[in-house]
Amino acid sequence: MSLPATAEVVIVGGGVMGTSIAYHLTRRGVKDVVLLEREPFLGQGATGRCAGGVRYQFATEVNIRLSQVSLPMLERFKEEIGVDAGYRPIGYLFFLTREEDVQAFRRNVVLQHRLGVATEWLSGDEVRRRLPNMRLDDVLAGTFHAKDGLADPHSVVQGYARAARRQGARIFTDVEVQDIEVQGGRVRGVVTSRGRIATEVVVNAAGPWAGVVGRMAGVEIPITPLRRQWLTTTPIPDLPPDFPFVIDFAQALYFHPEGEGILTGMSNPNEKPGFDQNVDPEWELVHMEAAMARMPALARAGVVSRVAGLYEVTPDAHPIFGATPVEGFYVCAGFSGHGFMHGPVAGLLMAEILLDGRAQTVDVSMLDLARFAEGRLIREYNVV
Numbered sequence: 001m002s003l004p005a006t007a008e009v010v011i012v013g014g015g016v017m018g019t020s021i022a023y024h025l026t027r028r029g030v031k032d033v034v035l036l037e038r039e040p041f042l043g044q045g046a047t048g049r050c051a052g053g054v055r056y057q058f059a060t061e062v063n064i065r066l067s068q069v070s071l072p073m074l075e076r077f078k079e080e081i082g083v084d085a086g087y088r089p090i091g092y093l094f095f096l097t098r099e100e101d102v103q104a105f106r107r108n109v110v111l112q113h114r115l116g117v118a119t120e121w122l123s124g125d126e127v128r129r130r131l132p133n134m135r136l137d138d139v140l141a142g143t144f145h146a147k148d149g150l151a152d153p154h155s156v157v158q159g160y161a162r163a164a165r166r167q168g169a170r171i172f173t174d175v176e177v178q179d180i181e182v183q184g185g186r187v188r189g190v191v192t193s194r195g196r197i198a199t200e201v202v203v204n205a206a207g208p209w210a211g212v213v214g215r216m217a218g219v220e221i222p223i224t225p226l227r228r229q230w231l232t233t234t235p236i237p238d239l240p241p242d243f244p245f246v247i248d249f250a251q252a253l254y255f256h257p258e259g260e261g262i263l264t265g266m267s268n269p270n271e272k273p274g275f276d277q278n279v280d281p282e283w284e285l286v287h288m289e290a291a292m293a294r295m296p297a298l299a300r301a302g303v304v305s306r307v308a309g310l311y312e313v314t315p316d317a318h319p320i321f322g323a324t325p326v327e328g329f330y331v332c333a334g335f336s337g338h339g340f341m342h343g344p345v346a347g348l349l350m351a352e353i354l355l356d357g358r359a360q361t362v363d364v365s366m367l368d369l370a371r372f373a374e375g376r377l378i379r380e381y382n383v384v
């Protein structure tokens with residue numbers, strides 16, 4: 001299929017954001033939507049490398065509200081989109097080993113309760129009782145929310161892409177956006193590896209590469225690519241059947257069931273910004289030592305697969321939604337390591353921003369690009 005010469009809207013990026021935006025725009029009746037992805041397949045960027053975690057437990061009101069719309073969309077994905085998103089509410093259990101984290105999480109739980117999220121507060125003994133196969137002598141307390149859990153990124157991307165196509169969107173892979181034409185302060189077109197498309201609206205949904213795409217239009221978007229990695233293991237014999245998504249908050253170390261084994265990851269606090277998506281074998285050793293100290297059974301397990309990908313981190317670990325100083329150039333990126341779970345609501349909100357002038361379902365006006373220049377940053381504590 002050759003590229004069209006014109007489009008009403010061009011979306012750059014075929015991850016969860018781009019495909020969700022394409023679906024929601026076409027559902028609202030915009031027919032002439034073109035999505036461009038440079039990889040041979042959709043969902044090969046951050047989305048395809050994500051750990052699949054979805055949660056309501058956040059430390060800011062806006063993130064909780066985003067989850068309160070987005071997770072139910074994943075829950076009823078099959079009804080709406082025709083594909084099962086694989087939502088499994090296995091619960092997230094954060095455990096805490098530092099007094100300052102206990103204080104911060106107490107405040108988070110008060111906020112979560114005020115907004116209707118029924119997170120349970122757990123004593124150290126309760127955490128130890130729930131996780132009998134882990135070494136947790138130093139745990140002071142924890143939190144658990146039963147409707148947090150897992151979903152399948154590939155099903156979500158493919159589901160949105162298929163539904164968007166059915167509604168008229170044209171989706172192209174193997175097409176790289178190389179430049180964005182701006183004249184008189186507004187978008188006029190995109191230049192790609194397969195030709196030019198004239199358009200007055202471009203949505204930058206390029207995830208960790210959104211800063212690069214922003215510069216094509218002369219717009220500075222403060223998104224830092226940071227490598228994160230995880231691995232999966234062979235079966236763990238003593239894994240309890242109700243083992244949840246477990247996070248050792250102080251170490252940014254996590255575990256969740258994957259088949260009969262475990263998926264585990266740990267964030268390297270010294271990772272340098274960059275686009276390298278190869279697994280760092282030295283960090284894997286540090287990670288596995290920490291993981292085995294917590295879950296001794298891992299010493300007898302083998303590694304099945306290893307994955308590295310890029311977080312798209314903003315200065316306040318919150319996403320960027322909406323307009324930029326260039327008229328017709330919009331951004332939906334910078335979800336800072338939890339964008340998969342917010343992909344459904346993000347597409348809905350971007351359609352509202354483009355068609356109604358502002359997001360109606362959740363107020364994300366404080367998540368505009370201008371906040372960085374104006375010093376209106378948002379504080380988020382639960383970044384893993």
Ligand SMILES: Cc1cc2nc3c(=O)[nH]c(=O)nc-3n(C[C@H](O)[C@H](O)[C@H](O)COP(=O)(O)OP(=O)(O)OC[C@H]3O[C@@H](n4cnc5c(N)ncnc54)[C@H](O)[C@@H]3O)c2cc1C
Pocket residue numbers: 012013014015016017018036037038039042043044045046047048049050051052053054175176177178205206207208209213228229230307308309310311312332333334335336337338339340341342
């Ligand atoms: C290791 C890891 C674990 C994670 N775990 C979780 C988790 O448990 N839960 C969660 O909610 N989130 C998680 N995340 C974060 C989540 O994956 C991202 O926030 C989310 O996928 C971002 O989606 P996106 O569509 O913005 O970006 P992407 O999926 O990266 O999509 C952007 C796309 O743009 C394309 N692109 C870039 N430049 C161009 C160009 N010039 N022309 C054309 N196409 C272009 C890229 O190829 C890419 O496919 C994790 C991320 C990583 C790396």
